Amino acid sequence: MSKPLILVANDDGVTAPGIRHLVEAMQEIGEVVVVAPDSPQSGMGHAITIGNTLRLTKTDIFPGVTTYKCSGTPADCIKLAKHHVLKERKPDLIVSGINHGSNTSISVLYSGTMSAAIEGAIEGFPSIGFSLCDFASDADFSHTIDYVKLIAQQALANPMPKGVALNVNFPPKRNERIKGIKICRQARAKWQEQFDQRVDPTGRKYFWMAGNFVNFDKGEDNDEWAIANNYVSVVPCQFDMTAHHAISQLNDDWELKL
Amino acid sequence: MSKPLILVANDDGVTAPGIRHLVEAMQEIGEVVVVAPDSPQSGMGHAITIGNTLRLTKTDIFPGVTTYKCSGTPADCIKLAKHHVLKERKPDLIVSGINHGSNTSISVLYSGTMSAAIEGAIEGFPSIGFSLCDFASDADFSHTIDYVKLIAQQALANPMPKGVALNVNFPPKRNERIKGIKICRQARAKWQEQFDQRVDPTGRKYFWMAGNFVNFDKGEDNDEWAIANNYVSVVPCQFDMTAHHAISQLNDDWELKL
Numbered sequence: 423m424s425k426p427l428i429l430v431a432n433d434d435g436v437t438a439p440g441i442r443h444l445v446e447a448m449q450e451i452g453e454v455v456v457v458a459p460d461s462p463q464s465g466m467g468h469a470i471t472i473g474n475t476l477r478l479t480k481t482d483i484f485p486g487v488t489t490y491k492c493s494g495t496p497a498d499c500i501k502l503a504k505h506h507v508l509k510e511r512k513p514d515l516i517v518s519g520i521n522h523g524s525n526t527s528i529s530v531l532y533s534g535t536m537s538a539a540i541e542g543a544i545e546g547f548p549s550i551g552f553s554l555c556d557f558a559s560d561a562d563f564s565h566t567i568d569y570v571k572l573i574a575q576q577a578l579a580n581p582m583p584k585g586v587a588l589n590v591n592f593p594p595k596r597n598e599r600i601k602g603i604k605i606c607r608q609a610r611a612k613w614q615e616q617f618d619q620r621v622d623p624t625g626r627k628y629f630w631m632a633g634n635f636v637n638f639d640k641g642e643d644n645d646e647w648a649i650a651n652n653y654v655s656v657v658p659c660q661f662d663m664t665a666h667h668a669i670s671q672l673n674d675d676w677e678l679k680l
Numbered sequence: 681m682s683k684p685l686i687l688v689a690n691d692d693g694v695t696a697p698g699i700r701h702l703v704e705a706m707q708e709i710g711e712v713v714v715v716a717p718d719s720p721q722s723g724m725g726h727a728i729t730i731g732n733t734l735r736l737t738k739t740d741i742f743p744g745v746t747t748y749k750c751s752g753t754p755a756d757c758i759k760l761a762k763h764h765v766l767k768e769r770k771p772d773l774i775v776s777g778i779n780h781g782s783n784t785s786i787s788v789l790y791s792g793t794m795s796a797a798i799e800g801a802i803e804g805f806p807s808i809g810f811s812l813c814d815f816a817s818d819a820d821f822s823h824t825i826d827y828v829k830l831i832a833q834q835a836l837a838n839p840m841p842k843g844v845a846l847n848v849n850f851p852p853k854r855n856e857r858i859k860g861i862k863i864c865r866q867a868r869a870k871w872q873e874q875f876d877q878r879v880d881p882t883g884r885k886y887f888w889m890a891g892n893f894v895n896f897d898k899g900e901d902n903d904e905w906a907i908a909n910n911y912v913s914v915v916p917c918q919f920d921m922t923a924h925h926a927i928s929q930l931n932d933d934w935e936l937k938l
Contacts, residue, residue: 505873612803668841
């Protein structure tokens with residue numbers, strides 16, 4: 423029986439520690455092909471490159487693994503991988519990450535890691551984004567690996583819900599072992615933006631965006647709760663953004679005739 | 681009674697024809713403030729600028745309207761508008777567009793126009809993205825204006841469903857008048873990517889991304905059907921991407937214990 427074909431992408435770039443861990447873990451499970459950005463793409467959301475050209479360059483950064491670095495966004499990587507690298511071959515699984523930093527809650531919208539996974543889901547492939555909720559420069563990924571493999575193996579063994587990609591987040595490494603996995607909903611939270619205003623050497627103002635994460639969610643069935651309580655959070659994410667429940671309110675209450 | 685405060689953004693940039701039409705329409709309804717990108721940002725999805733600086737520059741492009749151009753993405757524009765331009769004032773409505781091109785169906789994920797509206801919704805403000813389904817360079821926006829005003833007025837008069845931004849698309853101008861407004865769901869469709877491979881003057885390969893829109897949806901309750909049949913489509917879009925219906929399948933069928 424041939425090994426499953428696993429496409430690996432990320433948003434921190436092909437040289438990031440997180441993708442190295444993911445490639446090594448996936449090599450234990452299947453045949454790995456990597457197409458990842460040639461530079462960090464954090465915060466790119468579901469951006470695609472439509473007004474500019476794209477480069478795709480082979481690299482030997484992972485011994486024995488077919489690897490390309492791409493000048494575009496994470497979503498571009500999946501599109502180019504499908505069209506130009508894999509061609510007729512279809513991946514059995516697409517994994518993205520392991521992102522260096524949290525993609526829980528509302529961050530899924532801004533996440534390049536998840537945009538690669540969601541692009542994979544749009545194409546109809548089982549797709550998972552993995553993120554470690556630790557922004558420290560020396561973040562330890564070691565406690566995540568067994569769970570990464572478990573979830574990837576389960577995604578190969580079971581049907582993925584239709585129109586869904588999984589958003590998997592890991593708690594930072596703590597003294598206590600991870601308690602297990604929780605299937606969650608996205609917590610109700612947001613980034614409270616802050617802008618640091620500075621003056622450049624020519625006297626013109628500029629800004630650095632910063633932000634504080636504010637969690638409004640009092641529930642215990644969401645990803646923020648899971649991470650805070652040392653569980654792995656798994657949120658099934660859909661690319662149908664329709665608020666189906668809101669359709670009747672608009673039809674009933676709004677006067678939409680000219 | 682004071683006029684409503686309307687924040688206008690877009691993704692085609694502050695000099696695009698679509699935003700000029702939108703500003704003029706909103707001036708008939710309220711006090712208008714514009715914060716829009718200084719260059720085209722199509723396809724930027726929900727990208728934000730986190731590894732780079734941002735500029736915000738006042739411009740007199742719209743006589744009598746406080747207008748800033750921003751070096752960042754559409755989502756950055758909303759964040760900077762809230763924090764630095766409006767400060768303590770809260771917009772009664774945020775409108776984005778009128779985009780030059782369709783944002784129906786799956787395009788909502790890639791759309792900078794809709795990312796501005798969704799960012800507004802995350803902040804709790806009634807928010808609408810407007811797009812014209814006509815990519816022609818001389819696209820005619822004239823048939824959209826009365827509907828833009830009607831929908832904006834209804835958004836000021838009625839509560840917006842919680843956690844929702846409206847994705848409004850207009851059919852291209854046809855001989856027949858627009859038939860009316862349909863509240864819709866996002867059609868099931870995707871972009872079938874195509875890459876045009878070329879060689880640069882130094883002999884290195886590069887790619888242009890192109891794509892064909894493929895509509896799989898046989899229903900008549902979706903935005904693609906509405907546009908094809910000369911209706912304005914209004915899709916309520918949510919930023920909770922959780923596939924709530926998929927949680928039980930994952931809990932029941934997947935073996936997620938180490």
